[in-house]
Amino acid sequence: MIRQAIYHKSDVPFAYPLNKDELHIVLRTASTDIKRCYIFYRDRYDWMGKFKVKEMFLTQSNELFDYYVTTLKLNKKFVYFFYLISMKDERVYYTESGFYEEKPENSFHGFFQFPYICDMDVFFAPKWTSDCIVYQIFPDRFNNGDKSNDPENVRPWGERPGPTTFFGGDIQGIIDKIEYLKELGINAIYMTPIFLSPSTHKYNTTDYYKIDPHFGDTQKAKELIDKCHKNEIRVIFDAVFNHCGYDFFAFQDVIKNGKDSKYWDWFNVYEWPIKTTPLPSYEAFADHEWRMPKLMTKNPDVQEYLLNVAEYWIKEVGIDGWRLDVANEIDHHFWRKFREIVKKAKHDAIIVGEVMHDASPWLYGDQFDSVMNYPFKNALVDFFAKRSIDAKRFNTIMTEQLMRHMDGVNRAMLNLIGSHDTERFLTMCNGMVMRMKLALVFQFAYIGVPYIYYGDEVGMVGGYDPDCRRCMIWDEEKQNLKLFNFYKRLISLRKENEELRYGTYKTLYAKDGVISFKREYKGKSIIVIINNSSKENSILLNGIQGKADILGMGKIKIRGKIISLEPNCAYILK
Ligand code: ARE
Ligand code: CA
Incomplete structure (x- = not known):
């Protein structure tokens, strides 16, 4: 048994409450080292009581680690320890104070303890996020709905942007395209900043209480939000508080x-x-x-000023959440206060940090609900766009990302494949739309919130900022309508299948170019198989018999447990 790899602590993400009396437990071990894993547990105050025992199940596995999980139900207060049996039949007890060959007695002092599930510590992201598909808009470049508010030096729509180019996009332009967004199927919009600012990106705010007149005014913003809400679309603003x-x-x-x-x-x-x-x-x-x-957010006056801004736009125009710019350079203390103010103003408002790396320190439940999931994007770029890593490596990266966070956080993550700060995904694919499609199947079938950067859906390309911020293509002749329809198809599949929104996630196969995973919900399951390579392949998979493909990207051939995969093809089996 590789004891060095065995790890648990009574804290996020290894132990956390799911609700008032259920505790979620995760134990990490070395990959394929353990045959069986049990947890012994009892009420903390039942000093003389007998321990209950439960077998834990393997939720995820990669080339480094296996992760065992279970959920314990008791009256809020827990002590527990683990019992492990290795592949070589070695047996050991694992406690907070280390490994023991003998089973700990009630008098033992080194149990793991989760002392009390406090209601306030139960994490919930807003419920609507599980059904959410986000669309990011860079307002100057999305649509010009009102020529009368254009900046003086506005350039013709479609010209290549420089760092300071204005194209005249505005809030009216977004209002005019609500129908388009509905047809696509998204149900939340995140806009980069729209407050008064001399720049085209507006990340240098002049006035946090004023909508930039080139975009509209408070009344226009209200109109946008009301119309979005009538169409069941939520609206997220950008908080540039750093x-x-x-x-x-x-x-x-x-x-x-x-x-x-x-x-x-x-x-x-x-x-x-x-x-x-x-x-x-x-x-x-x-x-x-x-x-x-x-801004010095340690200064109470600065805090008060910014927190009032955060509250004002929720109350004044009814936004549904904030995306936090440079969130990782502002103190945790400020963000905890921010959470309180925002949730008080609107209990189901979402708080999304901009953190481009491991965001765990902000995702323990006391600060953000979610982040823009850049590590997700990076892995998809490497595996699907560049094909510079194989499925095994990809699965290792993705599993480590999932296991870093509480399940509720993973479900609220904004899983992007590009933004106004990155090269466009299709550009990373060297223009190969087929590679992008395989990535999209993964993105829309994965756990978390799919996120579309405006224009990706019609095949827009572009290198780093400012090239990734070109004007939206509205001319249907220049749009990739096949890609647009593919997005629509994936969105409707996600909407029609609860498994893809609420299901558990488990990797089934990850080797060479092929990744396969299962989403399971209420006894029903969907299996996704992606052959991210230009070679045909056949793989053996349990659980595929009797299932039919609902994606229709290629022809499906299943014989028993063997499925034949066409090159560059994905299947969603239900
Ligand atoms: C301008 C130029 C860029 C140049 C940049 C550097 O246009 O070509 O690279 O300056 O100084 C806004 C504008 C940008 C503008 C910038 C500065 O949108 O166009 O860029 O202001 O005037 C880090 C931060 C991350 C931040 C990025 C930009 O961690 O928070 O840098 N992202 C937000 C917004 C931006 C915005 C700002 C912050 C400023 O989303 O749009 O920029 O308010 C690695 C690192 C990341 C690093 C990233 C990019 O991935 O891990 O930490 O992000 O590189 O540098
Ligand atoms: Ca305009």
Whole structure:
């Protein structure tokens, strides 16, 4: 038995409550090392009581680890330990104080303990996220619905964007395309910032209480949200709280009054008077972005200011959540307060952090509900777009990602394959739409919220910022309508099949170019098989007999447990 790999602790993501009296338990072991795994448990205050025992089941496995899980039900208070039997029949008890050959008695002091399930500690992401499909809009580039509000120097729609180009897209433009979004089938929109700002991306906010007039006004925003809500589409705004814009009133006051400004400590000024070159004499985003002075969220006045903004837009126009810009550079203390304010204003508002790496520290339930899942994107780019890793490696990465978080968090993750900060997925595929389609099957059948970056659905391409922010293609002759229909098909499959939205996830096969997994819900299951390679293949899979393909990408041949896979083809078996 490889004891070094065996790990559990009585905390997220290894132990956490699912509800008032159910505790979810995860135990990690070395891959294929353990034959059977049991948990002994009893009420913490039943000192003399007998331990109950339950066998744990293998939920995920990759080249490094196996993960065993179970759910315990008792009256809130737990002590427990594990009993493991290895493939070589070695037997051992695993407790908080280590490994024992003998079964611990009631007098033992080293049990794992989950002392009490407090209602407040049970994590729920808003319920609607499980049914959600998000569509990201970069407002200047989506649709120009009102020429009268265009910036002066607006460029013709469709020209290649530079870092400062304006194209005149606006809120009316989004309103005009609600029908389009409905036809596609999405039910949430996330817009990059729309508050007053001199830039085209608007990440340097001048006024957090004013919609940029090139996009509309508060009334227009309200109209958009009301119309979206009538169509069962939720709306998420972008909260840029790490930094403000150079023109933000408080910073301007500091420039004018120096240390006498009552806002001087809203920022971190290194040297007076303030200068912007060669480097800013104050702390700024990415150190050199002088247009983006960093806000000191440790300052209670700054906290109050930003928290009021967060509350204001929920109450004023009824947004359904916030996406948090540069969320990983702001203190946890601030985000905990933020969560309280937001959830009080709207109990089912969603809080989505922008964190491009392992976001666990923000996802213990006290801060965010979700993040933009960039690690997901990175793995899909490598496996599907570039084919630089094989299915085994891909599965290892994906499993480690899943096991990092509570199940409820995984279900709320925004699983993107690209954004306004990345190269477009189709560009990463070198234009090979077929590769992108296989990635899409994975994305829409996986656990978590599928996320579409505007234009991906019609085959838009583009390199890094600003090229990934080209104007939306509305001319149907230039759209890839086959790809659009493929998106529609995947969205409706997800809507029609509860397994894909609420089901558990388990990898069934991961070798060379083939990945297969099962989604199971209420005794029904769907098996997804993706042959991400240009070779034909046949694999052996349990549980496929009697199932039929509901995707229709290729012809299906099942003989007993053997399924033949066409090259570059995916199957969704129900
Ligand atoms: C401008 C230029 C870019 C240049 C950048 C660097 O256009 O070509 O690379 O400056 O200074 C906004 C605009 C950008 C603008 C930027 C600065 O949208 O067009 O870029 O302001 O003026 C890190 C952060 C992450 C952040 C990215 C940009 O961790 O939070 O950098 N993303 C958000 C938004 C952006 C926005 C800002 C922050 C600023 O989503 O759109 O930019 O408000 C690796 C690292 C990441 C790193 C990433 C990109 O993946 O792991 O941590 O993200 O590279 O650098
Ligand atoms: Ca306009």
